[in-house]
Amino acid sequence: MDATILVIEESLDLCRLFEYMLRADGYAVRAFHDWQVAQAALPLGEPDLVIFDWSLANTAGYAWAAALRCDPATAHIPVLFVCDPPSRSELEIIGSVGISVIDKPFDIIMFRNRIIALLAPRERAAGIRYA
Numbered sequence: 001m002d003a004t005i006l007v008i009e010e011s012l013d014l015c016r017l018f019e020y021m022l023r024a025d026g027y028a029v030r031a032f033h034d035w036q037v038a039q040a041a042l043p044l045g046e047p048d049l050v051i052f053d054w055s056l057a058n059t060a061g062y063a064w065a066a067a068l069r070c071d072p073a074t075a076h077i078p079v080l081f082v083c084d085p086p087s088r089s090e091l092e093i094i095g096s097v098g099i100s101v102i103d104k105p106f107d108i109i110m111f112r113n114r115i116i117a118l119l120a121p122r123e124r125a126a127g128i129r130y131a
Contacts, residue, residue, distance in 0.1 A: 003119050004028040004045065008038045008052035009082075018051065018082075025112060035064055042074065049118055051080045066097045078118040082106060 005027050009015040015031050022029045030047065032038035038052075050068070065081075068074045078100065085103045086094060094101055100118060102111055 002028070003048040004030065005115070006038060006042075006047035006050045007031040008035050008050070009033065010053070014082075021108065021112070022115075025115075027115075039064070046074075047077060049078050049080065049115065051082060051115075053081065053083045065094075065099050069097045078121075080114060080118060082111070 005022050007015060007018045007022070007029060009018060009031070010033050012033065015033060019029050019031050030038075030041065030045075032041065035052065050065075052064075065079050068077065068079065079098075081094060081099055081101045083101065083104060086101065091101070100114060102114055
């Protein structure tokens, strides 16, 4: 797997867990604790997937995700929220911008399967085949 995953997680422990699991699965990982730093790093290399919590400090994660979706340069990048269970109104907002959600606490197998599913369309477009 040559996919690059951008992780934005304020919790140092959870960020380390994501980095460890994703690297163990063969992904390249760029991890940040601040969404503004991550946003500034986007032009340095397009990730194949973005993972973050919807309730980042100083902004709502879904607002940043909506901005990603509105920008033609990033609109195609899949986004996965790993967050506390959102309210019904938050789910409507999240769904309106086409974001995938996994509730905390999360099952590691489900987390890994969701990543594979989100990356699959990009890998098929690149001609990668699974055995």
